[in-house]
Amino acid sequence: MNYTNDQTEYMVEEYTRKPSRITVDRLAKELDKSPKSIIGKLSREGVYRRSVYKTKTGETPVTKTELVEELAYALEVDPGVLAGLEKAPKQVLKILKGVATGSEL
Numbered sequence: 001m002n003y004t005n006d007q008t009e010y011m012v013e014e015y016t017r018k019p020s021r022i023t024v025d026r027l028a029k030e031l032d033k034s035p036k037s038i039i040g041k042l043s044r045e046g047v048y049r050r051s052v053y054k055t056k057t058g059e060t061p062v063t064k065t066e067l068v069e070e071l072a073y074a075l076e077v078d079p080g081v082l083a084g085l086e087k088a089p090k091q092v093l094k095i096l097k098g099v100a101t102g103s104e105l
Contacts, residue, residue: 003041007031011038012045019049067093074100 003011011031015023021035024042028035042048055061064086072079074097085093 003031008041008045011042012047015042016047019047021051064088064090064093067097071097071100 011027014027024035024038027033028038031038039048053061067090068082068086069079071085071093072082
């Protein structure tokens with residue numbers, strides 16, 4: 001889909017002023033384009049910022065496998081030694097990692 005220079009300037013200005021999905025949806029409606037097309041154009045213009053997923057507690061999500069690897073690193077052991085530990089509850093893994101790194105919860 002082609003955009004005129006005026007449309008591009010308008011999109012960049014509007015999105016830069018208020019970078020959100022609501023702005024993308026509004027621009028799509030105003031310019032009679034799909035939200036995906038608007039996001040693509042804003043990305044090519046170097047202004048689109050993807051929203052970052054956060055957990056309910058506001059943390060960046062970490063997998064259990066990543067927690068086990070971090071725990072292994074803190075204990076200075078090969079992650080293979082801790083095989084199967086990723087099946088433990090995530091909160092337990094966080095506690096173990098905290099104890100191992102000295103930053104208990």
